[in-house]
Amino acid sequence: MRTWLSVLFAALIPLGLLASNFHGQARSPALANSQPGLRGTGDLGVIIERASGSVQIIETTGQSSLARIKGLGDLSHASVVFSRDQRFAYVFGRDGGLSKIDLLQQTLAKRIIQAGNSIGGAISDDGKLIAVSNYKPGGVKIFNADTLVLIATIEATYGDQGELSKTVGLVDAPGGRFLFTLYEAGEIWMVDCADCAQGAKPRLTKFKNIGLQPYDALISGDGRYYIAGLFGEDGMALIDLWAQKPAVTRILDGYGRGQKKLPVYKMPHLEGWAKADNHYFLPAVGHHEVLVVDAKTFKQSGSIKVHGQPIFVMARPDGRQIWINFAHPRNDTLQVIDVKTKQIIKQFTPGKAILHMEFTPRGEQVWVSVRDENRIDVYDTRTLKKITSLPANAPSGIFFTWRAGRIGL
Amino acid sequence: MTFLRPSITANGSAILVPALAFVVVVFTFNLVMAFVPLSAQRKNELTNLVRQDCGSCHGMTMQGGLGKPLLPENLIESTPEELAEIILAGVPGTPMPPWRGLLARGDALWIAAQLKTGRIKRGNTQ
Numbered sequence: 001m002r003t004w005l006s007v008l009f010a011a012l013i014p015l016g017l018l019a020s021n022f023h024g025q026a027r028s029p030a031l032a033n034s035q036p037g038l039r040g041t042g043d044l045g046v047i048i049e050r051a052s053g054s055v056q057i058i059e060t061t062g063q064s065s066l067a068r069i070k071g072l073g074d075l076s077h078a079s080v081v082f083s084r085d086q087r088f089a090y091v092f093g094r095d096g097g098l099s100k101i102d103l104l105q106q107t108l109a110k111r112i113i114q115a116g117n118s119i120g121g122a123i124s125d126d127g128k129l130i131a132v133s134n135y136k137p138g139g140v141k142i143f144n145a146d147t148l149v150l151i152a153t154i155e156a157t158y159g160d161q162g163e164l165s166k167t168v169g170l171v172d173a174p175g176g177r178f179l180f181t182l183y184e185a186g187e188i189w190m191v192d193c194a195d196c197a198q199g200a201k202p203r204l205t206k207f208k209n210i211g212l213q214p215y216d217a218l219i220s221g222d223g224r225y226y227i228a229g230l231f232g233e234d235g236m237a238l239i240d241l242w243a244q245k246p247a248v249t250r251i252l253d254g255y256g257r258g259q260k261k262l263p264v265y266k267m268p269h270l271e272g273w274a275k276a277d278n279h280y281f282l283p284a285v286g287h288h289e290v291l292v293v294d295a296k297t298f299k300q301s302g303s304i305k306v307h308g309q310p311i312f313v314m315a316r317p318d319g320r321q322i323w324i325n326f327a328h329p330r331n332d333t334l335q336v337i338d339v340k341t342k343q344i345i346k347q348f349t350p351g352k353a354i355l356h357m358e359f360t361p362r363g364e365q366v367w368v369s370v371r372d373e374n375r376i377d378v379y380d381t382r383t384l385k386k387i388t389s390l391p392a393n394a395p396s397g398i399f400f401t402w403r404a405g406r407i408g409l
Numbered sequence: 410m411t412f413l414r415p416s417i418t419a420n421g422s423a424i425l426v427p428a429l430a431f432v433v434v435v436f437t438f439n440l441v442m443a444f445v446p447l448s449a450q451r452k453n454e455l456t457n458l459v460r461q462d463c464g465s466c467h468g469m470t471m472q473g474g475l476g477k478p479l480l481p482e483n484l485i486e487s488t489p490e491e492l493a494e495i496i497l498a499g500v501p502g503t504p505m506p507p508w509r510g511l512l513a514r515g516d517a518l519w520i521a522a523q524l525k526t527g528r529i530k531r532g533n534t535q
Binding site: 094215264328353 | 457458464469470473475507511
């Protein structure tokens with residue numbers, strides 16, 4: 001009797017398992033629907049809507065808008081960095097606001113006002129620190145990336161009176177460092193903050209007399225060169241961070257000399273300096289030109305005449321194409337340069353006030369903000385045709401999550 | 410336009426007369442335009458220009474950036490005429506460019522008046 005029962009039991013167990021399996025299978029689609037947040041973030045991005053103080057969270061696989069996060073303050077000239085897990089976007093507002101957005105939950109996770117007037121920020125190589133570059137009060141503040149609790153304040157003092165300089169061109173550098181540039185002082189400061197998260201004080205190295213009115217700076221994609229653009233004179237200031245004793249050298253001295261400079265209605269951006277085919281392609285200040293510079297010697301090897309004064313000169317991730325937008329009043333046009341032939345292969349006029357471009361991680365799409373048309377245009381970079389458009393409220397910067405894994409972005 | 414036709418009889422004045430006439434016409438046009446009220450559409454364009462393009466340096470709400478703040482309290486010492494001249498001529502040695510060529514004197518005067526009252530900041534310029 002007992003044997004029969006155990007046989008029956010043994011026969012029933014697999015049946016039961018089978019039944020529960022069926023049950024599980026029947027339930028799983030419903031489960032997936034009840035957890036819409038279960039997705040990756042590698043195809044997500046953030047679009048700044050500067051007039052309304054909001055951002056849109058978008059995805060580039062289906063080219064759609066997922067959410068709008070409001071209440072982020074004055075977002076003119078706002079920029080974004082991403083946490084190393086690509087889940088959080090840190091938005092730096094003009095009014096000193098620092099907002100942390102959860103891309104998965106589509107919520108404003110944290111927000112602080114950390115200064116009166118600021119220009120951008122950076123995230124440390126280990127993802128533990130957020131640094132913000134401030135105009136007022138002039139300097140840099142460093143925060144815990146998780147909690148946004150203040151860790152250190154670096155006042156950008158210069159001169160005999162202890163004045164504070166506006167800071168620009170803040171980037172992260174390998175080895176737990178940040179670099180930034182002092183606009184009025186004409187200096188570059190390097191901050192070693194590798195142990196700041198453990199309570200250590202930031203260690204400063206100052207580079208003086210770099211040139212007049214440095215207005216922006218960038219770090220090369222390998223983290224080796226920090227380069228500040230000078231508004232007050234032709235040329236740029238370069239620091240080789242691999243040098244035994246890093247020092248400032250001048251590059252591109254006197255480019256454009258002998259040519260009459262045009263009025264500059266908008267400062268060019270240096271972030272995202274295009275490196276392609278062993279050359280840098282960069283915007284000339286006050287000229288309708290893209291400069292071509294040898295990436296080894298930093299000597300100018302040529303220039304390409306373009307439609308207007310370039311603002312962003314951006315390389316597709318494979319380096320084959322360069323996309324360019326322009327300063328007011330020629331800011332309704334985009335041009336595409338073929339890097340191999342250095343010829344302009346395409347010109348678009350999508351509409352008034354093209355402010356920014358961002359490539360998808362492998363560059364098959366480029367997203368373009370057309371501010372005065374309240375529109376984002378998405379182009380296929382192979383066919384050079386528009387794929388789709390998305391409505392956006394006076395869009396400016398576009399930032400995709402792949403930036404999380406790049407030095408200096 | 411017959412008065413612009415070169416006169417064959419007045420020797421030497423074949424070029425001078427039309428040139429002078431042109432100068433007078435342009436001068437009068439500019440003088441008149443400086444006092445002609447701007448259209449609502451032009452005011453909208455200028456408001457957008459100030460908030461968005463000037464805003465790149467001065468902040469979209471004019472509280473300053475790489476450029477100086479342009480709030481009413483920052484502009485007490487300057488007349489609208491002086492401000493218009495700065496807008497048109499720029500400030501040499503700084504990134505402030507001359508906007509002459511893109512903006513007429515009437516445009517600049519209107520922008521100056523809006524800045525001094527703070528209406529640009531509030532976005533209520535009509």
